[in-house]
Amino acid sequence: MTLHLDPADPAFARDPHAFYAAVRELGPATRVTLANGTDAWLVTGYHQARAVLTDPRLSNVPAPQTARHTSAAPSTESPPQARSAQRSVLERHMLNADADEHRRLRRLAAPAFTPRRVDAVAARIGHLADTVIGGLTAKLRQKADADLVDDFAFPLPVLVISDILGVPEADRLDLRAWTYRVGSPAATLPSGQAARAWQSLHGYFTHLIARKRRHPGDDLLSLLTHDRTPQAPDDGELLAMAFLLLFAGYETTMNLLASATLLLLTHSEELLAARTAGDPGWSAVIEETLRHASPLEGATWRRTTEPVDLGGTVIPAGASVLAVLAAANRDPRVFAAPHTFRPRRYAPGNRTAPAHLAFGHGPHVCLGARLARLEAGIALPRLFAALPSLRLATAPAVLPWRPGLLVRGPLTLPVRLA
Numbered sequence: 001m002t003l004h005l006d007p008a009d010p011a012f013a014r015d016p017h018a019f020y021a022a023v024r025e026l027g028p029a030t031r032v033t034l035a036n037g038t039d040a041w042l043v044t045g046y047h048q049a050r051a052v053l054t055d056p057r058l059s060n061v062p063a064p065q066t067a068r069h070t071s072a073a074p075s076t077e078s079p080p081q082a083r084s085a086q087r088s089v090l091e092r093h094m095l096n097a098d099a100d101e102h103r104r105l106r107r108l109a110a111p112a113f114t115p116r117r118v119d120a121v122a123a124r125i126g127h128l129a130d131t132v133i134g135g136l137t138a139k140l141r142q143k144a145d146a147d148l149v150d151d152f153a154f155p156l157p158v159l160v161i162s163d164i165l166g167v168p169e170a171d172r173l174d175l176r177a178w179t180y181r182v183g184s185p186a187a188t189l190p191s192g193q194a195a196r197a198w199q200s201l202h203g204y205f206t207h208l209i210a211r212k213r214r215h216p217g218d219d220l221l222s223l224l225t226h227d228r229t230p231q232a233p234d235d236g237e238l239l240a241m242a243f244l245l246l247f248a249g250y251e252t253t254m255n256l257l258a259s260a261t262l263l264l265l266t267h268s269e270e271l272l273a274a275r276t277a278g279d280p281g282w283s284a285v286i287e288e289t290l291r292h293a294s295p296l297e298g299a300t301w302r303r304t305t306e307p308v309d310l311g312g313t314v315i316p317a318g319a320s321v322l323a324v325l326a327a328a329n330r331d332p333r334v335f336a337a338p339h340t341f342r343p344r345r346y347a348p349g350n351r352t353a354p355a356h357l358a359f360g361h362g363p364h365v366c367l368g369a370r371l372a373r374l375e376a377g378i379a380l381p382r383l384f385a386a387l388p389s390l391r392l393a394t395a396p397a398v399l400p401w402r403p404g405l406l407v408r409g410p411l412t413l414p415v416r417l418a
């Protein structure tokens with residue numbers, strides 16, 4: 001039996017979990033045919049996903065000259081074709097590298113993400129969060145309704161990562177449009193739009209890096225452009241790093257904030273519990289949101305370099321494999337009541353829930369996990385303290401969701417004050 005999957009289907013985007021549960025029952029890895037006609041192997045169990053993410057026989061390096069299903073910012077449904085030169089340059093980042101090359105690229109960015117460096121931006125995040133929430137509050141009071149994605153979940157992470165990278169604030173709307181397009185299934189976009197977005201991103205970062213060379217600031221891109229060590233990135237690697245950090249730094253965190261807010265607005269008892277418990281309550285909400293609403297639905301695609309036996313199912317050499325993090329995080333063999341939003345499973349001292357896989361696992365485990373947790377831990381309590389009467393302005397069942405197999409979250413979240 002061949003299973004078919006159309007990741008652009010709005011009903012699948014809204015709730016893919018019944019499909020993933022059925023696939024999990026079929027075995028450790030299941031071959032599906034995607035809407036563009038290509039085959040992929042989905043891995044939906046928790047232990048099997050961990051195995052895939054640590055197995056060196058599964059490579060992160062894209063197959064040469066064909067549009068593989070995805071990369072860090074994939075067009076999951078693009079037909080096999082040559083990548084544009086610009087796209088090829090932007091895709092030469094650490095998530096698309098293995099072994100020594102991966103370690104070299106990761107080491108270049110890692111100093112910006114040490115606990116000390118990340119914790120040092122807490123005060124700045126607090127200030128940015130207050131500014132964003134102030135704007136949202138004013139809008140709600142004036143216009144009666146607002147969109148929590150556009151007015152809260154998007155602007156905050158983009159301001160934070162722009163600060164760290166040194167991206168001017170004025171450019172963030174363009175960047176949002178371009179990264180949305182390169183991270184969405186091509187079938188959901190007008191023809192040629194994804195290709196133009198890759199071109200725009202390439203042009204944008206080329207100019208930005210040239211500017212950093214001439215006028216360095218106190219930011220990560222300036223630091224990297226002035227690295228004179230033998231391991232220093234070349235121009236192409238710099239472009240790719242800037243693109244990855246921007247994309248990874250806000251698309252994911254935006255969806256963590258949007259999903260957490262949606263879950264709290266639809267689970268008032270959990271909102272009350274978090275507000276009563278303070279920091280430990282909010283961090284339990286954040287961990288449970290990461291598990292329940294995994295902002296990266298799938299890890300990036302891996303390719304088998306030889307046949308791989310995964311718990312009795314043999315995946316052939318050269319196959320595209322997707323560890324579906326959102327499905328692994330709802331594996332009923334590992335998580336009790338997996339579809340229930342239950343923050344207390346991550347309450348301090350409660351060791352019943354295993355670690356979720358929302359930040360991945362193994363050598364490519366998320367570099368920005370501490371930053372994402374910090375942002376959410378600062379922003380969510382401030383949002384609900386400033387706006388205790390916040391309510392959804394629409395039924396949750398009709399909210400549109402981000403299509404595709406990579407990024408997961410609501411596209412809009414209309415809210416009002418009670």
Ligand code: HEM
Pocket residue numbers: 053094095096106161244245246248249250252253256294295296299300301325357358359360361363364365366367368369371372
């Ligand atoms: C809720 C927010 C976030 C989630 C859910 C998330 C999730 C992930 C996951 C699952 C991976 C591994 C993908 C794979 O193995 O294919 C990853 C890698 C990565 N993330 Fe995050 N991420 C988040 C926020 C951030 C932030 C704020 C940054 C900082 C800029 C960041 C930077 C990175 C980088 C650079 C990698 C590549 C690491 C490598 O290849 O070694 N992420 N992230």
